[in-house]
Amino acid sequence: MGKVLMKGNEAIAEAAIRAGCLNYFAYPITPQSEVAEYMARKLPEKGGVFLQGESEIAVGYMVFGAAGCGERVMTTSSGPGISLMSEALSFIACAQLPAVFVNIMRTGPGLGGILPSQADYFQATKGGGHGDYRLIVLAPSSVQEAVEMVMMAFPLSEKYRNPVMILGDGLIGQMMEPVEFPENLIVKPTRKNKWAANGMDTRKSKKRNIVKSLILDPETMNTHNLLLKEKYDQIRKKEVRFETYNMTKPYKVLIVSYGTMARVCKTAVDLLKEEGIEVGLLRPKTLFPFPEKKIREAAAKAHCKMVLSIEMSMGQMVEDVERSVQGKCPVRWYGKCGGEIPPPKELMEMIKGLKL
16 A cells, blocks of 8 residues: 555554454544544445444443444543543453553643643553453554554454553644555454354353453452453553664663653753764553563663653652562652643753753
């Protein structure tokens, strides 16, 4: 197909269709509404289903229903909408259903504003809804990577029967970049869902499948939570993804940053290198599971004097960075959260002013 220039939101929608997702439910909210607009045009042409719910609460349970029937399903929203879907997310995780949620983050808390932010890190990685559950959380730093992660998200959610969230800031949704949809990334949906409530005739089975999250017996509930924990532990072992940058030479400062903020950090690292200052960068591609071991190893190097968590938030990922570093060296946070993005020169001056 070659490269085409696409807005992030539209590329996300096209990637989902190419991944075999023919079921999409959503409620409009800036800065991701173009996903729904694209799906409304394209899905009917593919024989798919697009439906705008009356609210994000309703959308969450539409996703629950489609996932329970074994269908590939996705929704997209932004922070306030994801908040309203959080109860359904908890139900979906408990019922062990595959589904993909995309959060194109805006500023907050409250209704906030439509400018880019990374302030939904806690919401995505620490549950968001009630109970002991985890989402697999993927964090793209470009439109191309968003495409690849969306296409990866569906088979990943089916492999673990667990919801996956794509966490991108407003820039990912709104900026235009050249993207390519490689043929080898196209993934076909499977129809071997023996657990799905998709009809006994469909499965050629005499057994009824019941999809639920209501478990009243305490021993059964405890056993179910242990089963979920075992799954999350397997995800921690097998699905950690990250990128390292400029870490082959001794660095006094290690930056941990994700998403489009990490792209700004890369520029700052390059400019500092020109001035003879070596700074390493580690970019988590998965926020859950978090690359704890790699960060701990990088921070434990004798030449590393400080770890910086640079975020478009008031310091959320920094808690996971501190937990990963385990006191090997000092950890500091730097960031903004009003929709402004710290430019490379600001990061450079901040780093050069550190007392190491």
